[in-house]
Amino acid sequence: MMTKEDVTAMIISAKKQAGLTWEDIAEKIDMSPVFTHSASMGMNAFPEAKAEALVTALSLPQEAAAVLAESPNKVWEQTVPTDPCVYRFYEIVGVYGPTLKALIHEKFGDGIMSAIDFEMSVTREPNPKGDRVKVEMSGKYLQYNAW
Amino acid sequence: MMTKEDVTAMIISAKKQAGLTWEDIAEKIDMSPVFTHSASMGMNAFPEAKAEALVTALSLPQEAAAVLAESPNKVWEQTVPTDPCVYRFYEIVGVYGPTLKALIHEKFGDGIMSAIDFEMSVTREPNPKGDRVKVEMSGKYLQYNAW
Amino acid sequence: MMTKEDVTAMIISAKKQAGLTWEDIAEKIDMSPVFTHSASMGMNAFPEAKAEALVTALSLPQEAAAVLAESPNKVWEQTVPTDPCVYRFYEIVGVYGPTLKALIHEKFGDGIMSAIDFEMSVTREPNPKGDRVKVEMSGKYLQYNAW
Amino acid sequence: MMTKEDVTAMIISAKKQAGLTWEDIAEKIDMSPVFTHSASMGMNAFPEAKAEALVTALSLPQEAAAVLAESPNKVWEQTVPTDPCVYRFYEIVGVYGPTLKALIHEKFGDGIMSAIDFEMSVTREPNPKGDRVKVEMSGKYLQYNAW
Amino acid sequence: MMTKEDVTAMIISAKKQAGLTWEDIAEKIDMSPVFTHSASMGMNAFPEAKAEALVTALSLPQEAAAVLAESPNKVWEQTVPTDPCVYRFYEIVGVYGPTLKALIHEKFGDGIMSAIDFEMSVTREPNPKGDRVKVEMSGKYLQYNAW
Amino acid sequence: MMTKEDVTAMIISAKKQAGLTWEDIAEKIDMSPVFTHSASMGMNAFPEAKAEALVTALSLPQEAAAVLAESPNKVWEQTVPTDPCVYRFYEIVGVYGPTLKALIHEKFGDGIMSAIDFEMSVTREPNPKGDRVKVEMSGKYLQYNAW
Amino acid sequence: MMTKEDVTAMIISAKKQAGLTWEDIAEKIDMSPVFTHSASMGMNAFPEAKAEALVTALSLPQEAAAVLAESPNKVWEQTVPTDPCVYRFYEIVGVYGPTLKALIHEKFGDGIMSAIDFEMSVTREPNPKGDRVKVEMSGKYLQYNAW
Amino acid sequence: MMTKEDVTAMIISAKKQAGLTWEDIAEKIDMSPVFTHSASMGMNAFPEAKAEALVTALSLPQEAAAVLAESPNKVWEQTVPTDPCVYRFYEIVGVYGPTLKALIHEKFGDGIMSAIDFEMSVTREPNPKGDRVKVEMSGKYLQYNAW
Amino acid sequence: MMTKEDVTAMIISAKKQAGLTWEDIAEKIDMSPVFTHSASMGMNAFPEAKAEALVTALSLPQEAAAVLAESPNKVWEQTVPTDPCVYRFYEIVGVYGPTLKALIHEKFGDGIMSAIDFEMSVTREPNPKGDRVKVEMSGKYLQYNAW
Amino acid sequence: MMTKEDVTAMIISAKKQAGLTWEDIAEKIDMSPVFTHSASMGMNAFPEAKAEALVTALSLPQEAAAVLAESPNKVWEQTVPTDPCVYRFYEIVGVYGPTLKALIHEKFGDGIMSAIDFEMSVTREPNPKGDRVKVEMSGKYLQYNAW
Incomplete structure (x- = not known):
């Protein structure tokens, strides 16, 4: 059986x-580069049409195509990531973290960002002082249920 | 000696x-709400004029004022945060993480976001489907030095 | 300042x-016993009217009342709980876990239970062979976004 | 020797x-989908007739059949599961956890759910606001022995 | 409020x-020394009559008496115990462990000791070669349910 | 070189x-089932005559035979065992643990069970209420040396 | 109640x-400096006469005296000790460790040092090249029992 | 390339x-059995002449010979060793540990054993009461530098 | 596909x-020995010309050459390194650590060394008392941003 | 008894x-700022004359003075430091780490930096591109003993 790891290797190869960037590939399938890379790595599932x-x-x-559309098992092995590029986000x-929590509570109520x-x-x-990396996240606000 | 914990308690009180929000306080001192909250919690140092x-x-x-301007010792005790609002960011x-790394390398070269x-x-x-939380980060790109 | 811990102690006392059970208290404020206990322990926030x-x-x-309505910081200190009654749920x-995941994917698609x-x-x-504990959970299905 | 891992792979294949769901398979052997999946994954033992x-x-x-009926060694490798679908249950x-414990003690006495x-x-x-995942658990109440 | 810790301290004092041993105390209340010590330490609940x-x-x-009869929260803080007398049991x-499991499966079927x-x-x-410590455990056999 | 793992596999096969139980095998070599299983799994060394x-x-x-008589390296990989049958002993x-320690100290003095x-x-x-698993342990009492 | 911690503080004071060394104290009670320090720190129990x-x-x-003669609970909090003087022994x-094990097995058989x-x-x-620390340990050989 | 693991396997074989003990091998190359075993296991480097x-x-x-003389990477995988023979040393x-530290400080000053x-x-x-394992360690005293 | 591990093995071989030292190799490509070794081990990326x-x-x-110039994934597996030569730096x-932090804050302000x-x-x-290892680090001072 | 923590607090106060920097204090006692800070924090012992x-x-x-000259117990509580200024050194x-090890072995032989x-x-x-933090370490080379 072909696995997600197999398909990831085929994509990288x-x-x-073809000398493509992730942006190029994302454009070809009309998705964002973030999702395209993530699903290509096996951390997300492509919608069927996009997999095709x-x-x-x-x-x-x-x-x-079917493998790319399967729900993945999202596993990361380093509780604290060691690579400096990822560690900075950790x-x-x-x-x-406490600031994000306080401002979400202040602006929305008792809930979280999905x-x-x-x-x-x-x-x-x-x-001019050196280019910057801009990361923008948008997640639906979810209110805690009280019942 | 007055500690950062003491001043945090005074600010919250x-x-x-005064019935203020963090946005209100941030506006009064002309800083962002994120930095204002973070430095009030003792996780960042206010510039002296802002502390005043x-x-x-x-x-x-x-x-x-002097305490607010001191360099803090940034400590978090939960390697994996348990609060759901913070955990989602983890x-x-x-x-x-691997996607952020791949795209930073693709767009900038061998380096990280500060x-x-x-x-x-x-x-x-x-x-209309439910309001969303938008988080925007901007960090200077730092290139690995090769010597 | 009165803290959530203070109010929890007052409630237990x-x-x-009064010789009440959690069921009794829940009935008095017309909420479920699960939420009533959880918010009384400081792990959830009461809606303002319920806090009153x-x-x-x-x-x-x-x-x-104001303290009971504040968004709590949800912290648990034992990564693996030791109390046998809680451990069994762990x-x-x-x-x-893998079975819950497989059946949610089969019945709903690529997503999770909130x-x-x-x-x-x-x-x-x-x-007749011994009474049983019935636990019923209901969480909204959330579909992974693909963008 | 054929192992549980071997048989799991055969079942998935x-x-x-055959284009079957877990529900289909469960129906064919007249068991629940939860137990059918769990035992197929090697986390439970099928009764002999069901294995046949x-x-x-x-x-x-x-x-x-004999392999499916053997007592399994139940191992999970992630103390804190990373997959979001499983993490939410954690x-x-x-x-x-403390609420489940308090209500079990209130309704039954000093004991646990098996x-x-x-x-x-x-x-x-x-x-109408979005379908929900319903999970129902039922476990025998076990009273602590005092001797 | 009187806590289990308070009562444990009173008992030890x-x-x-009185110069009593745990065996003496157990005899006075007609329970086993193991349970008497364990419940006195706050790791088990005395039946009401025994608490009295x-x-x-x-x-x-x-x-x-009421405190001794409350359901305890069983917590141990050392995942691997350091005291040599306890470590040997770990x-x-x-x-x-694998041997106990194999023999229980062989003698009883797919299940555990409660x-x-x-x-x-x-x-x-x-x-004559040196006295020995004899530890006898007896727990009800619980068969895994298949449904 | 033949390893303990190789011999364990041969024994299981x-x-x-032969359709034997561990009790059957233990009887054939006139040892206890516990030791026979444990040494067959490579967690203990058979005396030479028993290995033969x-x-x-x-x-x-x-x-x-020589492999079965070698001193093993006793390794377990799960600090907290996950299999329910083994976890219950943990x-x-x-x-x-504290009770075993207190009673050993009371009955013997300052020492441990080997x-x-x-x-x-x-x-x-x-x-009649359900058969029980009986586990009996006997270890030599070892007194702490004071010098 | 006087605790071992209380007595340790009294001894240090x-x-x-008195301007004594541990060697001086050990000599006064005719015990070794190692045991004298260890039991004074609450990690061992003095024989009654020595406690007196x-x-x-x-x-x-x-x-x-009675406190010094009680069986201690031996606890160390750092799984990996950080102090350089202790870490070197770790x-x-x-x-x-594997060498100690191999040579004990070679010289004695299948067993351990107590x-x-x-x-x-x-x-x-x-x-002349710099004085050396000499540490000598002697523990009874214990043979694994086979039964 | 031949690795240290390869050479270790050759030595054991x-x-x-040849039916040799570690003492025999040590004698043949005129080194101690401890160092001979340790370097044969790849945890130390033989001096070149000894490797030859x-x-x-x-x-x-x-x-x-060259492999045996290379500086090894000293790795142990169990933070807390499980084998009883090694655990006792842990x-x-x-x-x-605190006693060793106190006596080294008392006899030498502020420093450690190398x-x-x-x-x-x-x-x-x-x-006569049972043979004993004697372990003797000698390490150079190293004084902390103050500058 | 050729991996960084493959190229590392080729370089070591x-x-x-050729009987070269890392200093020799560094000199041939006109880079420092530290960076040359680190990038050869796959923990840094060579600039393209240096890779060639x-x-x-x-x-x-x-x-x-292309592999050597790729951005690496920097992974270390031992949270606390066991090899003595590396542990000493840990x-x-x-x-x-607190001293480095205090002096950087004193000399530069609220920031870190990159x-x-x-x-x-x-x-x-x-x-004359024994040669010494000198390690010199130089990293750009980065000031915390306040916004 | 006055503890190292007490004296640290007095020094900071x-x-x-007095409005002094660590450099000022170091100069007054003719020691380096690194050692002065470290010993003031209780992580090193001052020589007696310097303590005076x-x-x-x-x-x-x-x-x-006597407290400052006592051998400290060096404890750090975060296996992986969280403060960014300290983490960067980790x-x-x-x-x-592997590079430092390889170059020390290449330049000195089989040993470590003390x-x-x-x-x-x-x-x-x-x-001109931004000031830099320079950290210089010098430790005696220690050769592994082979015996």
Whole structure:
């Protein structure tokens, strides 16, 4: 049986050979680069039509489409990530977590930002003192139920 | 000696009595709500002029200004945060960490987003299907040095 | 300042003196026993009207109402709970977690059960071989967003 | 020797080829979908007659029946599960664990809900505001022995 | 409010002043020494009559009886116990755990020994090569439910 | 080189083919079922004569005898065991550890029960309310040295 | 009630005032410095006569003798010790643990060195290249029982 | 490339075939049994001449000499060792660590025993009450620098 | 696809055959030994020209150059390193971390030393009392942003 | 008894009142700022003459001198430090640890850099692209003993 790991390897290989960026691939299937990369890595499921589009765009075997559309098992092995690029985001959650919580409560009430009905983008922000990474997240507000 | 914990307690108490929100306080000292809350909680240091402004705005004892301007020791005790509102951000780092890394490398090169030369905002995004929490982060891109 | 811990202690004391059960208290404020206990322990926020009702029902100081309505910081200190009564539920998540996931995916699609828009009840199920504990959970299905 | 892992792989493969759901398979052997999935994953042991029935229903090799009926070693590797669909149940145990304990003690006495003499179901609850996942657990009450 | 910790301290103090052993106390209330010690330490709940008997036997304040009969929250803080006398039992579980499991499955079927409907004794076994500690455990066999 | 893992696999395979229980095998070599299983799993070393007897009884290759008599490296990978049958024993150590310690000190003095000069049995105790698992442990008392 | 912690504090205070070393104290009660320090810290129990001798030698309150003779609860809080002087011994166990095990098995058979029937000394070994710390341990060999 | 693991396996195999003990091998190359075992296991580096001697003594391939002389990466995977023979040494560090520290400070000053400029031996101490394991460690005293 | 692990193995093999040191290799490509080793181990990315130079210097396959220039995933598996040579640096961070922080704040303000815009060297410092290891680190000061 | 924590608090208070920096204090007692801060925090012991000098310089009570000269117990509570300024050094050990080890072995042989016979400085390095933090460490090389 073909697994998500198999398909991820095929995508990376096809991407290298074709000299494409994740932005290029995302554009070909008309999705965001964040979701395209995440689902290609097996951390999200492509909607069926998008899975088909990706298989066509990168000439993957037909069987790969079904695999790309399966619900993944989301596993990360490092409780505290070691790679500096990822650790900085962990650090932001540690330092600003209580602040995010306080402001969400202040602006919305007793609830949270969904990480499921959620989207995110990464863009390059030109800046004379050095360009900046801009990360924008948008998640549906979910109110705690009281019953 | 007055500690950061003491001043945090004074701020929360003054805020309650005056019926202010964090947005209100932030506006009074002309800073962002995120930084205002974070530094009030003792996780960041106020610039001296802002510390003075906060002391005036909330009628805190004068000694508090110096304490608010001290470099804090940033400590969080839960490696994996349990509060659902904070956990969701931890989950986003777990699920999307490799994606953030891949796209930063694709758009900038071999480097990271700074969590020090960094800013963030939280806003309420009206939406007919339910309002959304919007979180925007901007951090300076830092290139790995090769020597 | 009165804290959630203070109010929890007041509630337990008032409950003992009045000889009430959690069911009794829940009935007085017309909420479920699960939510009533959970919010009394400081793990959930009472809606304002219910907080007022509880203050009246148990003759708590008026200030307690605002505290009961504040968004709590949900903290548990044992990653693996040691009390046998709680551990068994942890064990159920360990043994049946993948099954819950597979059946949710099969019945709904790629998504999860919300733990926020959520409710639960505990009832006693008479049974000639020994009565049974019945736990019923109901959470809104949340579909992963693809963008 | 054929292992539980081998048989799990055979079942998943047969299920895919036949285009069956877990509900379909459960119906064929007249068991619940929860137990059918769990035992197929190697986290529970099928009663011998049910193991035979499953082997017949999915045309597995005869040797698989004995393997399906063996007592499994129940292992989970993530103390805190990372997959969001499973994590939410862990979170429920963290938030509501003390409440479940308090209400069981109130309704039954000093004891616990068994996770061994236990059953569970997952159903889809239609709801105009969005369908809901309903999880029902029933476990025998076990009284602590005092001797 | 009087807590279980308070009552434990009273019992230890009364025991010292009266020069009693745990065996003596157990005999006075006609329970086993294991259960008597465990419930006195706050790790089990005395049946009401026994709580009354203990209060009388040790001249504790009357309020203590209700406390001794409350369901305890069973907490141990060391995942791996450090005290050598307790560690050896942890080691036995590590070394012989799979053996206990295999023999229970062989003698009974797919199930476990209950730690709730359970009792235990400790006795001194005279032996010319050095006396031995005899620990006897008896727990009800619980069969896994298949549904 | 033949390893303990290899020999364990041979024993399990021979046991299945011959339709033997651990009790049967133990009887053939005149040892207890607990020790026979434990040493067959590679967690203890068979005395040489018993290793020879086992090799003969199960028609293992002659080289296996030396392997069965080697001192093993006792490793368990789960600090907290997840399998419910083994976890219950871990729970007993957590709940009753301080009690075992107190009673050993009361009956013997300042010392411990040896887990090395140790033996254990598992038996089925018939009981009209449901049969019980009886576990008996006997370990030499070791007095702390004071020098 | 006087605790072991209380007595430890009294001993340290008396030692400072009298300007004594641990060697001096050990000599006064005719025990080794290792055991004297360890039991004074509450990690071992003094034999009764020695407890009396220590109370006399340091003019402690009479009640302290019984406390010094009680069986202690041996707790260490750092799984990996951070103090460099203690860590080096942990490192030696990590690096040479398999070697100690192999040589004990080679010289004695399948067994261990007791940490209960055990003694240890620390001496200063003059050496022209820099004096050396000599640590000598002696523990009774315990053979694994096979039954 | 030949690795340290490869050479360790060759040594164990040659040792078995030749029927040698670690003491025998150590004698052949005129080193201590502790260091000989440790470096053969890949936890230390043999001096070049000794590596050559070992290769000759055990008829290993010539390439093994260079491997045996390489600086190893010292890794142990169990923070708390589970094997009872090794655990007892961990326990000794836990119980007596503060004592070792106190006596080193008393006899030498503010410093530690080196685990690098270090040696150790294991001997069998005959004793009518049961032979004893004697472990002797000698490490250079290192004084903390103050600058 | 060729991985960073593959190229690391090729470099180590080529280095051994050519009898080169890391200093030699660093000199050939005109980079520091620290960065050369680190990037050869796959913990940093070589600038493209340097990757080409290394491929030429060691006669690696051409495809290796692109691999050496890829952004690595920086992973370390031991939260607390066990190798003594690395542990000592961990210990320095534990002992002197607060001091480094205090002096950076004193000399620069509220900020940190970058580990990204960073370089380091290791040199041998001759000393009559024994040569010394000199480690020099230089990282850009980054000021916390206040917004 | 005055503790190291008490004296640390006195030093910080005296430093604030006198408006001194750590550099100023270090100069007054003719020691390095790194050691002065570290020993003032209770992580190192001042030589007696320096302890006296510090007591005089800051007008501390005379009793403080002996406390400052006592061997400290070096404890850090966060295995992975959370403060960003300290974490970056932890990250450097993670990323460059194997490199430091390889170059020390290449330049010196099989050994380590001492963290005991060790010194360190922090200086501000002017740089037109932004000033840099320079950290210099020097530790005695210690060769592994082979015996």
